[in-house]
Amino acid sequence: MLQVKDIPNAEIMQKFAARYPQTDIKSVIxxxxxxxxGSDLSHGLNSYLAQFDLLQGRWWVLLLLMREDNLISTPSALAEKAGVSRATMTGLLDGLLREKLISRVHAKQDRRQIQIRLTSLGQAKLDEVMPGYYQRVNQLMQALTESETMHxxxxxxKIYQQRHVFENKTVDIKNQ
Amino acid sequence: MLQVKDIPNAEIMQKFAARYPQTDIKSVIxxxxxxxxGSDLSHGLNSYLAQFDLLQGRWWVLLLLMREDNLISTPSALAEKAGVSRATMTGLLDGLLREKLISRVHAKQDRRQIQIRLTSLGQAKLDEVMPGYYQRVNQLMQALTESETMHxxxxxxKIYQQRHVFENKTVDIKNQ
DNA sequence: AGCTTATAATTAGCCGCCTTACTATGTCAA
DNA sequence: TTGACATAGTAAGGCGGCTAATTATAAGCT
Structure with a gap:
């Protein structure tokens, strides 16, 4: 994700608003x-995980596996839950396998499927990573009081419910 | 960035909190x-920009150039403002150059530098993209009232000021 | 049974990001 | 003046995303 370091100042926003009159400066800011x-927190999380040779993608896979009662899932299910394509999941699993944090086993009942299991090494990796993760999240959220957090x-x-506005194609009024 | 589709439910959070006692469930959620x-908005923005053969990185470069009075900057300055490495900026500029949205000119006063200028084609691209962008941002932010937005x-x-918590290495108490 | 269609996983090849290492140029101080 | 260091840009190679195409298996029709 783009690292939005430099939010435009009032002067620059005015310049843009002059050229593009539909601009609502407060909304844009x-x-x-x-x-x-979002991007800063994401980068921060990545830099924490990198200390353990993980990034968000592979870390998230380990977490998804740990959520399962028997520590087992399949590539498609993991891809769905992680919100990535199955091809991407194949790559993530390759990396995790290289470090023996997961194992691959052919499923008996459906031979197209492969079972992915969190190994004890994988569980140990999470046990290393998670306490510091939770500690940092706590520290971060101490910026807000309980009622601020709820707010x-x-x-x-409310914003999340509007998230699809970007995905609609531009509508040509004449064709409606 | 990870597409965090699946925020764990209460039951799963309990399971994790049992293994990692420092967990504060509300903070994590x-x-x-x-x-x-953040990641949804970022993906949404990308999918909007993709209609115009842009993604956030290259779009942001065009915006940074348009901010300049003479439409000119240098790769390093752009990299700094966009929050990417200079090497990444080289790649982004290569892409923009391919589509003639920018031009490269050697600087006279410092022959290490290259001047990057927004071409009229680049300005035209922005004029195509920005109205729909602003329209969608407005629509998104209409989810909130003015006072909610300010809140x-x-x-x-407050959270942004705490953003560095992830970047500190884990401290070993014994060595303090 | 044999087709057709659907599904699971992988591969290949693209893109944008990174770090590391390199080349060219500039700067500054002994 | 020249040697050391700093800075600008690029190249190489890795990673984690993507889509499209491929292979294997399953399921459903007729």
Whole structure:
């Protein structure tokens, strides 16, 4: 994701608003701040995970496996839950396999499927990573009081429900 | 960035909290929601830009150039402002050059430098992209009232100031 | 049974990001 | 002045995303 370091100042926003009159400066600034906080937290998380030779993709796979009662899942299910394509999941699993954090076993009942299991090495890796992760998340969220946190969640929910506005193609009014 | 599709439910959080006692469930859920909103908006923006053969990286470069009074900057300055490495900027500029949206000119005063200029084709591309972008941002932010927007900005600020918590290495108490 | 279609996983090849290492040029101080 | 260091840009190679195409297996029709 783009690292939105440099949110435009008022002067620059005015310049853009002059050329593009539909601009609502306050909306744009809020939007860019949301993007920036998200990307900064994401980069921060990555830099923490990198200390353990992990990045978000592979870490998330380990977590998804740990959620399962028997520590087993399949590539398609993992891809679906992680929100990546199955091809990408193949690559992530290759990496995890190289470090023996997971194992691949052919499924008996459906021979197209492969079972992915969290190994004890994989569990050990999570046991190394997670305490520091939780500690840092706590520290981060101590920026807000309990009621601020709840308020933030509510605001995020409202925005989240609108998240599809970008995905609609531009509509040509004449064709409606 | 990871597409955080699947925020763990209460039952699963309990399981993790049992193994990792430092877990504060509310903090983690809020954190994951922040990440999710950020990554969804980022993906949404990308899918909008993709209609115009752009992605965030190259689009942002065009914007940075348009901010300049004479439409000119250098690769290093752009890399700094966009928050990417200079090597990455070289790649982005290669792409933009291929489509003639920018031009490269050797600087006279410092022959290490290269001047990057937004071409009229580049400006035309922005004129195509920006109105729809602003329209969609407005639509998105209409999810919130004016006072909610200001409150959200304030909450994001507080979190943003804590963003470095992930970057500190884990401290070994014994060595302090 | 044999087709057709659907599904699971992988491969190949693209893109944008990274770090590391390199080349060219500039700067500064002994 | 020249040697050491700093800075600008690029190249090489890795990673984690993607889509499209491929292979194997399963399921459903007729």
């Amino acid at each position: 809020t939007f860019l701040n949301l993007l920036r906080v 933030l969640m509510a605001l995020l929910q | 809020t954190f994951l929601n922040l990440l999710r909103v 959200l900005m304030a909450l994001l600020q």
